[in-house]
Amino acid sequence: MLTVSELAKETKATPDAIRHYVRIGLLTPVRNPDNGYKLFNSNDIKKVKFICRARGLGFTLSDIQIIFDHSSAGQSPCPAVREIIQQRINENRNKLVELNRLQKRMDEALEKWKQMPDGEPDGDAICYLIESTN
Numbered sequence: 001m002l003t004v005s006e007l008a009k010e011t012k013a014t015p016d017a018i019r020h021y022v023r024i025g026l027l028t029p030v031r032n033p034d035n036g037y038k039l040f041n042s043n044d045i046k047k048v049k050f051i052c053r054a055r056g057l058g059f060t061l062s063d064i065q066i067i068f069d070h071s072s073a074g075q076s077p078c079p080a081v082r083e084i085i086q087q088r089i090n091e092n093r094n095k096l097v098e099l100n101r102l103q104k105r106m107d108e109a110l111e112k113w114k115q116m117p118d119g120e121p122d123g124d125a126i127c128y129l130i131e132s133t134n
Contacts, residue, residue, distance in 0.1 A: 001030075001039040011048040018048065026051065026065060058088045109133050 008015045021027045022038060027047060029038035047068070054064050063084050070077035112132070119128030 001032075001041060002044070003037055003039065007040045007044060007048060010045055011052065013048050013052060021048070021051065021061075024061060024065075026061065026068065057085065058092070059084060105133075 002010065004015050004018050007013075008018050011018075018027070018040075022029060027040065027044055029040050029044065031037070032039050051061075051064055054067070055061075059067070066080055066084070067077040070080055109129075113129045116129060116132065119125060125131055
């Protein structure tokens, strides 16, 4: 049995992350009757390592709970995993499109601003450069 800090060290997670996983129900430690410490077993090591891998692939903690629920119910979580990651891929592609649009607006603004003089506060304008953009 491992304490929070021992589990964190074993899995290269932070103790705060371990405590958070307990708070939200991803981990369910037993309590040491002598001192009340939370104690974890080898299955918890496997779960924390899984959480870290899944987070590295873009899965949220809510997604991971769904995966755990399927698995603990004896159902293959693989269909849900495929569906979730497809959603994340679509979300990322949409974010990339928006980021590219933002980058273009920023590039265009900077080019325009290079030709403009510095504005002086006159009580009407906050920053002439930003206010000159569409």
